[in-house]
Amino acid sequence: xxIAIAILFTLFCSxxxxxxxxxxxxDSINSAPVLTFNSQDRPLxxxxxxxxxIPAYNEEINIRDCVQAVLAxxxxxxxxVIIADDRSxxxxxxxxxxxxxxxxxxxxxxxxxxxxxxxxRGKNWxxxxxxxxxxxxxxxxxxxxxxLEPQAIAASISEAIKTKSDLLSCAPQIVCGCFAEWLxxxxxxxxxxxxxxxxxxxxxxxKTAFAAGMFMLFRHDTYKKIxxxxxxxxxxxxxIELARLVKGQGLNLRFMLAIALVKVRMYQSFATLWxxxxxxxxxxxxxNLFGTLYSAFVLLLIFLVPWIxxxxxxxxxxxxxxxxxxxxxxxxxxxxxxxxxxxxxxxSAEKFQQPLRYWWLGWLSGILVAGIAxxxxxxxxxxxxxxxxxxxxxxxx
Numbered sequence: 001x002x003i004a005i006a007i008l009f010t011l012f013c014s015x016x017x018x019x020x021x022x023x024x025x026x027d028s029i030n031s032a033p034v035l036t037f038n039s040q041d042r043p044l045x046x047x048x049x050x051x052x053x054i055p056a057y058n059e060e061i062n063i064r065d066c067v068q069a070v071l072a073x074x075x076x077x078x079x080x081v082i083i084a085d086d087r088s089x090x091x092x093x094x095x096x097x098x099x100x101x102x103x104x105x106x107x108x109x110x111x112x113x114x115x116x117x118x119x120x121r122g123k124n125w126x127x128x129x130x131x132x133x134x135x136x137x138x139x140x141x142x143x144x145x146x147x148l149e150p151q152a153i154a155a156s157i158s159e160a161i162k163t164k165s166d167l168l169s170c171a172p173q174i175v176c177g178c179f180a181e182w183l184x185x186x187x188x189x190x191x192x193x194x195x196x197x198x199x200x201x202x203x204x205x206x207k208t209a210f211a212a213g214m215f216m217l218f219r220h221d222t223y224k225k226i227x228x229x230x231x232x233x234x235x236x237x238x239x240i241e242l243a244r245l246v247k248g249q250g251l252n253l254r255f256m257l258a259i260a261l262v263k264v265r266m267y268q269s270f271a272t273l274w275x276x277x278x279x280x281x282x283x284x285x286x287x288n289l290f291g292t293l294y295s296a297f298v299l300l301l302i303f304l305v306p307w308i309x310x311x312x313x314x315x316x317x318x319x320x321x322x323x324x325x326x327x328x329x330x331x332x333x334x335x336x337x338x339x340x341x342x343x344x345x346x347x348s349a350e351k352f353q354q355p356l357r358y359w360w361l362g363w364l365s366g367i368l369v370a371g372i373a374x375x376x377x378x379x380x381x382x383x384x385x386x387x388x389x390x391x392x393x394x395x396x397x
Contacts, residue, residue, distance in 0.1 A: 004326035011333035032198035035258040037151035051136030055126035057086040059144035084130035119234040152261040166222040166251040169211035170258035180270035213239030281376035296370040303366025309334030
């Protein structure tokens with residue numbers, strides 16, 4: 001009986017956790033400002049010059065489409081495009097050189113070796129080198145896997161000027177291709193929306209700061225004022241640290257949804273997805289050990305426990321000759337939790353404009369994301385296997 005009570009209590013906690021998670025997700029997304037383009041809006045009297053900086057390391061499958069999307073932008077001025085090739089070992093540089101030769105606004109920067117007198121991690125060195133060559137009044141940093149709609153740059157510039165934003169960052173539509181992406185990305189996007197609530201990020205009196213590194217639009221003078229990527233050289237999760245610098249200096253940080261105008265496919269396989277999220281998860285929490293472990297526990301409670309409850313309930317119902325009523329209670333609570341889980345995934349799919357796919361594998365999604373959280377702690381604290389694109393992020397002893 002005591003075991004049955006414990007199972008029922010755990011399932012009840014799962015239902016409560018799912019309901020709270022869903023409410024917080026909906027509150028965050030519903031409060032999010034949305035970057036849109038309306039041809040009826042009054043255009044700016046003067047559009048400032050802009051430089052788009054694209055750090056690239058082994059991006060031969062992405063770089064051409066990314067640059068061509070930028071060049072197709074509907075913007076009144078020429079857009080300076082700077083490809084900072086971070087010593088790629090594939091055809092990235094060759095493709096970038098071809099684009100630079102063909103289109104005058106495109107510039108190729110061959111990123112030199114990283115200096116040894118300072119710790120540089122991730123893409124910070126490439127971004128810093130690209131920014132040094134930029135001449136625009138605004139700097140837009142995007143990743144090579146980002147695809148901009150033609151109106152994206154004009155809309156973001158207009159929004160930044162109207163809201164006097166020193167840094168405007170946008171959450172894009174996450175495109176999923178492989179099976180692993182469908183399992184992990186929807187849950188990750190929901191967790192981020194809850195952990196970094198849009199209202200809190202956009203409130204100048206709240207310390208919460210967040211930016212999405214795949215789309216960060218700076219006023220050029222603001223970028224220089226905070227020290228740019230040099231100021232966060234050793235930080236693997238540089239986007240959040242830059243946001244904290246902006247907000248910490250009393251400057252205007254704005255974080256928006258831009259699902260209709262910006263798209264990104266972050267990872268192409270399970271291996272790259274695992275490497276990327278285990279790089280970022282723990283650091284994104286500012287190495288908050290308790291917070292990271294707690295998030296793993298909650299995700300298991302939300303996504304794994306209901307399915308375990310069904311298995312236990314069915315097993316008890318079909319194997320125990322003398323029914324006690326506990327079996328039916330476990331089944332009812334388990335099915336209630338899964339119904340709530342379906343509502344959560346449906347709401348998430350609608351908010352992020354993603355098909356509701358593989359929701360019934362939520363138990364596997366929960367295990368994967370919890371595993372990412374725990375592995376991220378181990379990698380970050382020990383340096384074992386802590387890499388990005390095969391490059392070690394661990395400090396050399």
